[in-house]
Amino acid sequence: MSGSGSSMTIDARWRPRPDGFARGSRMALCIWWRDFELQIERARAPELAGRPLALSDESGGTRRVIEQACALAEARGVRPGQRISQAVALCPSLVLLEQDPDVYDAARERLLAILRAWSPVIEPAGERGRVLVGVDGLERLYGPPEGQIDDLEDRLRRRFPAAVLDRIRFGYAPGKFAAWVAARAAPPGGRLVVPAVRLPAFLAGQPVDVLPVSPRMIQRLRRLGVDRLDRFVELPEPALIAQFGADGRRALEWATGRRVDRVYPERRERPVRVSLDFPAPVGQIELLHGALDRLIARALRRTKGSGRSVRGIRVGARLEDGGSWSIRAILKDSTGRPDRLGAFLRSRIALSPPPRAVLELRLEFFRFGPSAAQTDLFDPRHDAPRVTGSLETRDGELLPPLREASRQLRLRLGEGVLYRVLELEPHSRIPERRHALLEIA
Amino acid sequence: MGRLRPLNRPEPVRVVPGPHGGPARVRLDARWRGVETVLEAWRIDDEWWREPISRAYFSLVLEGGAHLTLYHDLVEGRWYVQPQ
Numbered sequence: 001m002s003g004s005g006s007s008m009t010i011d012a013r014w015r016p017r018p019d020g021f022a023r024g025s026r027m028a029l030c031i032w033w034r035d036f037e038l039q040i041e042r043a044r045a046p047e048l049a050g051r052p053l054a055l056s057d058e059s060g061g062t063r064r065v066i067e068q069a070c071a072l073a074e075a076r077g078v079r080p081g082q083r084i085s086q087a088v089a090l091c092p093s094l095v096l097l098e099q100d101p102d103v104y105d106a107a108r109e110r111l112l113a114i115l116r117a118w119s120p121v122i123e124p125a126g127e128r129g130r131v132l133v134g135v136d137g138l139e140r141l142y143g144p145p146e147g148q149i150d151d152l153e154d155r156l157r158r159r160f161p162a163a164v165l166d167r168i169r170f171g172y173a174p175g176k177f178a179a180w181v182a183a184r185a186a187p188p189g190g191r192l193v194v195p196a197v198r199l200p201a202f203l204a205g206q207p208v209d210v211l212p213v214s215p216r217m218i219q220r221l222r223r224l225g226v227d228r229l230d231r232f233v234e235l236p237e238p239a240l241i242a243q244f245g246a247d248g249r250r251a252l253e254w255a256t257g258r259r260v261d262r263v264y265p266e267r268r269e270r271p272v273r274v275s276l277d278f279p280a281p282v283g284q285i286e287l288l289h290g291a292l293d294r295l296i297a298r299a300l301r302r303t304k305g306s307g308r309s310v311r312g313i314r315v316g317a318r319l320e321d322g323g324s325w326s327i328r329a330i331l332k333d334s335t336g337r338p339d340r341l342g343a344f345l346r347s348r349i350a351l352s353p354p355p356r357a358v359l360e361l362r363l364e365f366f367r368f369g370p371s372a373a374q375t376d377l378f379d380p381r382h383d384a385p386r387v388t389g390s391l392e393t394r395d396g397e398l399l400p401p402l403r404e405a406s407r408q409l410r411l412r413l414g415e416g417v418l419y420r421v422l423e424l425e426p427h428s429r430i431p432e433r434r435h436a437l438l439e440i441a
Numbered sequence: 442m443g444r445l446r447p448l449n450r451p452e453p454v455r456v457v458p459g460p461h462g463g464p465a466r467v468r469l470d471a472r473w474r475g476v477e478t479v480l481e482a483w484r485i486d487d488e489w490w491r492e493p494i495s496r497a498y499f500s501l502v503l504e505g506g507a508h509l510t511l512y513h514d515l516v517e518g519r520w521y522v523q524p525q
Contacts, residue, residue, distance in 0.1 A: 238461055238479065245481045419446065429485050430494065431523055437446040 024262030025121045025134025028179035030171040036129025037104045038070050041097050043164045052094050102324035104128055114155050121265045132176050134263035145172045145193045175260030181210045199257040204230035213247045229255045271366040274298045281320040281357035295363040296338045309334040312367025318360040325354040334369025406440050451521035463499055475504040
């Protein structure tokens, strides 16, 4: 979950797509629900209307902090990341709520389902309350941009309470960045449509902190007195590149409207979900670990058919006395090994344990990596005493299948054709000192 | 044990510098190519206690779209292509 949602990461990588939406959508509609989670809480408890609200973050263990604060609380000095005691001292009437991720995820799914029925190009954008929609070609269905937003608003109104919808903002512009900036500039419950011809003029009046770059870069620009994009675009490009590298160049392209990132349809993988009900509430972490190991084994059995390794994992729980808890993690290297998944999840749970006893534990694999199956060439079954991650056995010999492959290559191509990359000084700043090639004899 | 071969060893290259000191044209495959854009520029200054290394690196896009990383050796004043 994010705090105020005032910044955004643009996923601008080139991605080949085999489907019919390969080109993506140039025109984008950004739907931004600031403080989505707090709005959902307000809808659940109408008696909270007009009171300053904040969500607490339990992940710091005993050091509880503010995760998200509504505009009313922020006006009284409450900020995300602040200690609870400090926040209450600043705003004694603050209503502090525990997060209920199940409810927020369900509301987000409801939002996405409406959007998917409205446009084929949907791209979730980081936080739960922000989604980008490709609108190229939709004028034939719903009319001009204003009519499109009216139609979408009507659909949302049928599924969400009016009080919640009053906070939603729509930004309609060429590309993801401009659409997000337009949504940010729109009033709560309002909209902003920026046609392509007005794009540079519109961007010129925006503050520099709309740029999807590092906070450090924004801070440095502000220190230099560059607080709006019209002043930013006046900076010479070579100086920007020298100061900020590729970030500087990209930021300039966004700020001038030269760069337009298309909206691409999300790639939805079918998640693997398993769960375990406890006959009695479980509070002991060791019992949860045992249950988690069983769930990992069950979930991996289901992925075996496809041979995929696991990259994204969500662990959730239904808690005693109501409410829910969840953690979400992306592995740096995907794996299909239960011991690695178990160790990784245990360390994450230790950082952010369930606040109360657990009634039901759930595990979901939602992102997958390449096949977890080993190829024959590197199959450890060929050699039990193999050093982990190496092509050699403990006594320095090559693995038998690799030795045979090497022999055949040398026979065919001669000596000096097969090398292994050897790490020398992998973290050296001098590129040629990092690695060398070692001939496989 | 087999023989060791260096990897990513820099190769000398001829460069026509631009007004700001960065490369404007690069001689590759016996012909001059213009620099379309400088993607990134950075410096490495190291080992002043031994044989000082001082390099101004440039990540470039050449005319025609090819990417290239060059550096200007500020100690000896020569240009090199740096394979990455």
